[in-house]
Amino acid sequence: MGVTLSPWTLWRCFWRSLFLQAGFNTEGLQSLGLVFSLSPALLALYPDPAQRQAAFRRHLAPFNTHPYVAAAIVGGILFHELRIARGEAPPESVERFKALLMAPLAALGDGFFWLSLRPAVGALSVALVPLLGGWAVAVYLVLYNLVHLVARWRLFRAGLSMGEALVPRLKSLNVPRWGQRLRVLAAAAAGGSASWLAVKFGSHARGWLEPALDVASLAFGVFVVFLLSRKVSPYVLLYVAGALAIALGAAGVV
Amino acid sequence: MTEVGAGILISALWGGLLALERRAFLQAALSRPLPAAVGVGALLGDVTSGLMVGLVFELFHLGGASLGGAHADHETLPSVTGASLAAALGHASGSDATPAVWSLAILLCAPLGIVGRRVDTRLDARARRYLGRLVDAVDAGAVEQAARQNLRAMWPHFAFSALLCGGAVVVGGLLAPVQQALPVSLVRGLAWAYPLLATVAAAAAVHASQGEGRLRIAAVVALVVALALLGALGVRTWA
Numbered sequence: 001m002g003v004t005l006s007p008w009t010l011w012r013c014f015w016r017s018l019f020l021q022a023g024f025n026t027e028g029l030q031s032l033g034l035v036f037s038l039s040p041a042l043l044a045l046y047p048d049p050a051q052r053q054a055a056f057r058r059h060l061a062p063f064n065t066h067p068y069v070a071a072a073i074v075g076g077i078l079f080h081e082l083r084i085a086r087g088e089a090p091p092e093s094v095e096r097f098k099a100l101l102m103a104p105l106a107a108l109g110d111g112f113f114w115l116s117l118r119p120a121v122g123a124l125s126v127a128l129v130p131l132l133g134g135w136a137v138a139v140y141l142v143l144y145n146l147v148h149l150v151a152r153w154r155l156f157r158a159g160l161s162m163g164e165a166l167v168p169r170l171k172s173l174n175v176p177r178w179g180q181r182l183r184v185l186a187a188a189a190a191g192g193s194a195s196w197l198a199v200k201f202g203s204h205a206r207g208w209l210e211p212a213l214d215v216a217s218l219a220f221g222v223f224v225v226f227l228l229s230r231k232v233s234p235y236v237l238l239y240v241a242g243a244l245a246i247a248l249g250a251a252g253v254v
Numbered sequence: 255m256t257e258v259g260a261g262i263l264i265s266a267l268w269g270g271l272l273a274l275e276r277r278a279f280l281q282a283a284l285s286r287p288l289p290a291a292v293g294v295g296a297l298l299g300d301v302t303s304g305l306m307v308g309l310v311f312e313l314f315h316l317g318g319a320s321l322g323g324a325h326a327d328h329e330t331l332p333s334v335t336g337a338s339l340a341a342a343l344g345h346a347s348g349s350d351a352t353p354a355v356w357s358l359a360i361l362l363c364a365p366l367g368i369v370g371r372r373v374d375t376r377l378d379a380r381a382r383r384y385l386g387r388l389v390d391a392v393d394a395g396a397v398e399q400a401a402r403q404n405l406r407a408m409w410p411h412f413a414f415s416a417l418l419c420g421g422a423v424v425v426g427g428l429l430a431p432v433q434q435a436l437p438v439s440l441v442r443g444l445a446w447a448y449p450l451l452a453t454v455a456a457a458a459a460v461h462a463s464q465g466e467g468r469l470r471i472a473a474v475v476a477l478v479v480a481l482a483l484l485g486a487l488g489v490r491t492w493a
Contacts, residue, residue, distance in 0.1 A: 022278035023404035025381035029323060032385055036404035042397070049395055056392045056400065064323065067281055106322075114319035118283065119463055122316050125288055126309045126459075134301050137292045144283045183465030186316070190463055191472030193313060194456035195479035200449050211484060217453055218480060224457035225469065234314065234458045235364060238451060242361050245450045249443025 003085045005041055005078065012040040014156050017074045020067050029064035037074050038081070045085040055081065058091060065102045066109025071152045072166055073101055075159025097164060104167075108175055116179035116186070117147060123189035130196055194221045257345070258427055262420040264297045265338040269331070269419025270412040276330050277374075278408035287311035287333035294334050294419070300341035303351040303359075306448070307336040310360055313455035315367065317462020323378075328370020331415060335422035336363035342426025343433060354444035358433070360451055362425075366418065373414055381407040 016037040023032030038059055046052035065073060080094035125140035132139065158166050198221065202214035224237050272293075276285035283289060288308040295304020311333040318326035340359035344351030351359075384403040391400035433441075460472040 018280050019278060019404060021281075023381055023384050023407035024277075024378060025385050025407065026323065026378045027382045028385040032381075032388055032404040032407065035388060036401040039397070039401035052397055053392060053395055056397050060389060060392065110319065110321050114321070115317070115464060118286070118319075119316045119459070121283070122286060122288065122312050123459055123463070126312050129305060129309055134292055134296070134305055137289045140286070140289055141283060148282060180466060183463050183468070184471055185465075186463040187460055187465040187468035187472045188475045190313065190316065190456055190459035191475035192479045193309075194453060194460065194472070195476035196483065197449050197452040197456055198476075199480060199483040200452075214480065214484060217450065218476065220450070221453045221457045221460075221476075222473070224454050225461050225472075228458060228461040234454070235368070237454050237458075238314070238364055239361065241450045241454045242357065242447045245357075245447035246440065246443035249446040250437075250439040252439065 003045060003082065005044060005082065009040050009044050010078070010160070013037055013074060013078060014071065014153070016040070017071055017156065018152075020070050020074075027062070028060070029062050030067075030070070031060055031063045034063045034070075034074070034077075035059050038077060041078050041081060045081055054091070055084075058094060061095075063098065063102065065106040066113065068113050068148060068152050069105040069109035069155055072105060072155035072159040072170075073098060075156040075161075076101065076163050076166060077159075079160050079163040100164070101167070105170075108170065112175050112179045112182075113148065113151075116182035117144065119186040120182035120189070123186045123193065127189040127192045127196070194218070258342075258423065261298055261338075261342055261345070261423045265294055265334065265423045266416040266420030268294045268297060269334045269338075270416030272330050272334060273411045273415030274408055277411045278405075285330040287315060287329050290330050291333040291337035295337045295341055298338060298341040298345075298423075300337075300344055300351055303340040303344060303356060304337040306353075306356045307340055307359055308333055310356075310452045310455045311336065311364075313452070313459040314364075316459040317464065325371045325374045325378075327367035328374065329367060331366040331370040331418060332360075332363040334415075334419045335366055336360055338419055338422040339363060339426040339429070342423040343429050346427045346430030347434060352445060353448035354441045355433070357444045357447040357451060358429070359426075361447075363422070370415075374411075377407075377410050377414075380410065 016039070019036060020030050020033035023036070024030055025032065035056060042052060042055045046055050076097055077094055080089060080097050083089040084091055084094060121140055121144045125136045128136040128139055158169060162169065195218065198217035199214050202210045202217065205213050227237060228234060272285040272290050275282065291308025291311065292301060292304040295301045311329060315327060315329035318329055320326050336359040339362065340351045340355050343355050384407045388400050388403045391397065460468060465471065
């Protein structure tokens, strides 16, 4: 009883969890990063060399999840390791916890952060370039990291204080619904950007050619979306578009 | 140190550090195409090139994400090399980079996304050696040193990215006389290519956004924006 972790040790674990992917490899996946994150706490909790070695061994198994939501798992592991060190829980409890949460949290993090928040903020920032110029980058970084960093810290705290009870708390946040809204925002911002670019394309011409090029460029964008849905490589389309414009320009058509 | 030497060093350091941010530490979107390209553009004294190259690659790679253990195309490498190449080409030509230069930079650097993904996969396999050292260290009871193996695995990513980004400045300088010797019609064609390349990237972004009814939403917004812009332009053009 009385075993605890100092705020400094907890902060070090959180800080090191930001390096979770540094040692990503095809065998242990993020296990190097996980051991690196937990190391300050395991060293503090287990002064006995044999117990310390056993604690490190518990976390050598392959581990893989989304790097942001991993903060919740790191926090939850510390919750369990504290209980193990106090003799309140068996060592297997922490392995069960990892196995239980790793995949669902990976899916949650991938769906929300990688496939919703990042595209939405990226597309919105690009759409703001005509209005803000280089300042659109500041909007990008502030908007994205406001969500990202707050989420990482709060997930770490939640894992540390709740352990498995974190799961119903996360469910109540209805993250997939927020993800869906952000994906709609990404589509709208990308559509707006496509339109701006089409008009920019036409604005090089004068007279009747200007609206004709705007419409042709927009139609080309729609055609590209169609071809992408038919699994045509975006790289192929990029080079075809480049070749087309160069040929038209070289032929004096535009 | 010469101006070119400083440019190589700056681009290499920026590219290397962003490779660490993207892969190993934080993942705070600094290495996404728009911030990465604008950053190197600002450092090399050509923010506009960074912005114009970065926005195309941002849209082009909008839906890219490493899921599970599978990597997406590397979005940072083409962005930083593209902006560095455009800025260096502009400086070497003695003028600001033009849409023709941006197109050239995009077309030359886009395949580095695929190269970067393949190198990432190779380095993942190489990083198994650090896991082996961790296991050995834990078995030997040297747990304090064991965890540090994590940090050793990230430096090859730094080196690879720094090499390519520094190299882009060199290539930009070498391309200046070639670009100046191009026929005017070809340069005009390259200039026209820029908005069309960006349109392809925007279409790729719409396709990748995965939102329910994404095509309908994108089409409506595109139409509204086009009508608003054309209305404004129409007053100017046909008055």
